[in-house]
Amino acid sequence: xxxxxxxxxxxxxxxxxxxxxxxxxxxxxxxxxxxxxxxxxxxxxxxxxxxxxxxxxxxxxxxxxxxxxxxxxxxxxxxxxxxxxxxxxxxxxxxxxxxxxxxxxxxxxxxxxxxx
Amino acid sequence: xxxxxxxxxxxxxxxxxxxxxxxxxxxxxxxxxxxxxxxxxxxxxxxxxxxxxxxxxxxxxxxxxxxxxxxxxxxxxxxxxxxxxxxxxxxxxxxxxxxxxxxxxxxxxxxxxx
Numbered sequence: 001x002x003x004x005x006x007x008x009x010x011x012x013x014x015x016x017x018x019x020x021x022x023x024x025x026x027x028x029x030x031x032x033x034x035x036x037x038x039x040x041x042x043x044x045x046x047x048x049x050x051x052x053x054x055x056x057x058x059x060x061x062x063x064x065x066x067x068x069x070x071x072x073x074x075x076x077x078x079x080x081x082x083x084x085x086x087x088x089x090x091x092x093x094x095x096x097x098x099x100x101x102x103x104x105x106x107x108x109x110x111x112x113x114x115x116x
Numbered sequence: 117x118x119x120x121x122x123x124x125x126x127x128x129x130x131x132x133x134x135x136x137x138x139x140x141x142x143x144x145x146x147x148x149x150x151x152x153x154x155x156x157x158x159x160x161x162x163x164x165x166x167x168x169x170x171x172x173x174x175x176x177x178x179x180x181x182x183x184x185x186x187x188x189x190x191x192x193x194x195x196x197x198x199x200x201x202x203x204x205x206x207x208x209x210x211x212x213x214x215x216x217x218x219x220x221x222x223x224x225x226x227x228x229x230x
Contacts, residue, residue: 004158009156031215032215033215033216033217035218035219037221043204043223043224044221044223044224045206045208045221047218047219047220050216050218052215052216053215091158091159093159095215095216095217096215097215102213102214102215103149103161103164103174104149104159104161104219106151106158106159106160107158108156108157108158109158
């Protein structure tokens with residue numbers, strides 16, 4: 001089974017609007033971390049936001065927030081007031097504490113296009 | 117801090133050639149890892165290391181070797197390049213292997229195997 005599932009290969013949003021990028025995860029561990037990364041067309045991977053499995057509040061970082069629904073095993077990224085510079089690939093990732101090394105698992109990504 | 121550095125940025129190899137992708141970090145991070153990124157498949161873990169002298173296999177280790185003789189360096193060796201290894205390779209590091217530690221990525225190496 002996939003550890004991280006991103007079901008939206010591509011998304012479009014109007015500038016200044018909010019957009020939600022979906023992410024579901026699969027783990028039987030109680031302790032895990034959820035991450036979102038942005039990859040612009042230049043190729044670098046940029047860390048956006050983190051949510052711990054024990055955190056009761058949703059994480060926020062500026063215009064980014066993570067809608068964490070533990071029972072549904074979902075960790076959706078919400079970008080408010082979209083800007084043209086938000087056009088990029090977005091990857092959801094999980095780090096679980098079950099195995100030695102606590103390796104990361106990445107989803108296949110969502111391509112976001114912001115329309116002026 | 118330079119962060120995570122990778123060399124080269126681009127490389128073209130012929131089938132059967134070997135080469136080493138270099139990765140270094142100056143943040144004294146314990147954990148380092150190598151990924152490959154292929155279209156539509158996200159990032160897949162090749163090898164990782166939780167500290168100097170300790171390495172382990174990830175999801176797609178075949179055809180690659182790693183070593184970690186120092187905290188700073190984590191080179192990836194392609195033993196006999198194949199066209200299936202054409203990909204973008206990312207090195208990453210995190211302070212520890214704790215579940216709350218994010219990874220910091222290098223700029224990537226675009227490898228083409230002819």
